[in-house]
């Protein structure tokens with residue numbers, strides 16, 4: 164919560180209500196401003212009309228972000244960076260790579276390689292720009308305990324020698340690609356630039372997105388500013404916690420707020436936001452179509468790029484661009500190998 168935001172200054176909010184709100188992730192005016200009276204009344208045990216008053220007051224107090232001039236928008240858009248996969252077919256499909264100031268959603272069934280994508284891009288984002296990177300660092304919100312430093316090690320060792328050499332030079336690491344000591348130092352410097360936090364439940368995940376906002380903005384003058392924010396998986400906690408049909412609206416509202424928080428981190432800090440999402444592998448009446456990503460419409464409207472990842476023969480994966488502004492839908496093939504994501 165911003166230091167000047169005291170929930171108890173809102174009408175009808177005493178210490179007990181403030182505590183309940185915070186426990187449920189409503190820890191900022193901004194979060195309250197976009198809540199619904201019904202949701203608030205349930206979470207904070209207040210009547211709907213008090214809930215409405217709280218929301219109105221929060222809206223007045225919140226810095227929701229106002230209008231920008233067209234030239235400010237242009238200036239911001241001119242800074243958009245492309246984070247490359249270093250896989251020609253995939254990069255061509257994305258017209259260069261994953262964009263900063265956008266949310267890219269990668270969805271697919273278990274084992275399709277979603278976490279491999281988050282790991283690979285956490286490496287690639289750190290590469291020099293002439294090698295497809297953004298000379299940046301990554302924040303990794305890990306909700307399924309998927310982050311593996313060993314996998315980062317594999318992927319660094321899997322880079323071309325030319326890229327390793329350039330990266331070593333960039334970081335002032337002496338030695339040759341493949342030399343034990345130099346590679347250890349390189350790995351350590353890559354891992355230092357990936358800030359990982361485990362999210363224990365959906366509210367914690369929402370809080371971590373707030374934390375990410377601070378971290379990303381504080382890093383902007385650093386040697387490696389935050390240029391990638393991964394959330395792996397975006398939806399797993401929400402799916403596990405909001406299980407009944409009656410909770411669907413609440414789940415969508417929370418997800419919606421969370422996505423907007425993430426979008427803001429990306430917009431304000433010229434950062435690419437990469438979220439993973441499962442498909443409903445066990446079709447049921449609640450989650451519906453097994454080839455559709457969890458989260459339904461809200462996610463569809465918020466994520467700017469959507470990628471459907473599918474298993475094919477062996478290590479082959481089909482990378483399908485489903486929905487993207489200004490880009491044609493299409494498919495590319497890549498493989499998941501020991502050394503990371505590689506061309507077919």
Ligand SMILES: Nc1ncnc2c1ncn2[C@@H]1O[C@H](COP(=O)(O)OP(=O)(O)OP(=O)(O)O)[C@@H](O)[C@H]1O
Pocket residue numbers: 271272273274275276277278279280307309317441478499500501502
């Ligand atoms: N070291 C490795 N060498 C080769 N292939 C690997 C290696 N590590 C993982 N893989 C491949 O990646 C797949 C797992 O991918 P990943 O964990 O990214 O899937 P996911 O889509 O995130 O799945 P889930 O939804 O279960 O989290 C494995 O099935 C395997 O094919």
